[in-house]
Amino acid sequence: MVLPELWTTGAFAYDKFATEAEPLDGPTYEAMAKAASDAGVWLHAGSIPERAASDSGSAAGEGPLYNTSLVFSPSGELAASYRKIHRFGFDKGEAVLMGAGSELVTVRLPETTVGVATCYDLRFPELFRSLVTAGAETLVIPAGWPERRRPHWTLLAQARAVENQAYVLACGTAGTHAGVPQAGHSIVVDPWGEVLAEAGTGEEILTVEFDPGKVAATREQFPALKDRVLGLEPPRH
Numbered sequence: 001m002v003l004p005e006l007w008t009t010g011a012f013a014y015d016k017f018a019t020e021a022e023p024l025d026g027p028t029y030e031a032m033a034k035a036a037s038d039a040g041v042w043l044h045a046g047s048i049p050e051r052a053a054s055d056s057g058s059a060a061g062e063g064p065l066y067n068t069s070l071v072f073s074p075s076g077e078l079a080a081s082y083r084k085i086h087r088f089g090f091d092k093g094e095a096v097l098m099g100a101g102s103e104l105v106t107v108r109l110p111e112t113t114v115g116v117a118t119c120y121d122l123r124f125p126e127l128f129r130s131l132v133t134a135g136a137e138t139l140v141i142p143a144g145w146p147e148r149r150r151p152h153w154t155l156l157a158q159a160r161a162v163e164n165q166a167y168v169l170a171c172g173t174a175g176t177h178a179g180v181p182q183a184g185h186s187i188v189v190d191p192w193g194e195v196l197a198e199a200g201t202g203e204e205i206l207t208v209e210f211d212p213g214k215v216a217a218t219r220e221q222f223p224a225l226k227d228r229v230l231g232l233e234p235p236r237h
């Protein structure tokens with residue numbers, strides 16, 4: 001199960017990031033750990049505004065903020081957390097308010113290895129290539145993507161699937177966040193680039209069954225990933 005980005009505050013509700021921020025193991029962590037174990041499922045619980053502990057040991061609440069995703073196992077254990085690496089700089093909000101993550105995160109499930117990214121990360125193919133190099137076969141992307149740029153959302157989700165020969169599960173917010181209409185349109189794309197399921201603009205539960213073995217089969221039948229040329233030099237002039 002996958003939830004969207006910053007659903008506890010609203011993706012574009014910059015004024016709420018600091019006031020609604022939680023430590024990693026705060027109330028949302030508790031509720032989502034219980035939800036995962038009650039349902040007995042792997043749960044990517046979307047992201048929260050995380051208030052990290054202060055390095056300097058000063059009073060609680062003064063550490064940096066991060067846009068942090070949480071992934072729980074079916075027993076309710078935290079399997080992984082991921083701090084969004086590419087902050088949305090367009091209107092300064094996130095890039096000013098949040099710190100940047102610096103670590104790639106993959107999670108081994110029994111059926112597939114998941115690579116984790118968040119929203120704006122979708123625009124940066126090198127992140128996904130690094131995740132695939134680290135073993136990812138399924139790319140999971142919670143997002144708060146605006147309706148205004150919905151064509152980019154579906155195009156980029158398909159592009160990341162095709163170029164990496166991986167499943168893409170991208171879950172977007174619905175409704176209006178701080179005056180910005182959201183795209184919704186959560187989407188599941190297979191390693192060949194075919195859209196297996198796509199939601200509408202409104203709130204919706206999207207259910208899809210997929211074959212994790214299709215990643216290896218696609219990579220074997222059409223081995224484009226093996227033909228990469230790495231380490232190209234910049235032009236000399």
Ligand SMILES: NC(=O)CCC(=O)C(=O)O
Pocket residue numbers: 005011088118119120121123143144145146149152
């Ligand atoms: N929440 C986000 O990262 C917004 C990204 C976005 O609107 C875009 O890339 O376009």
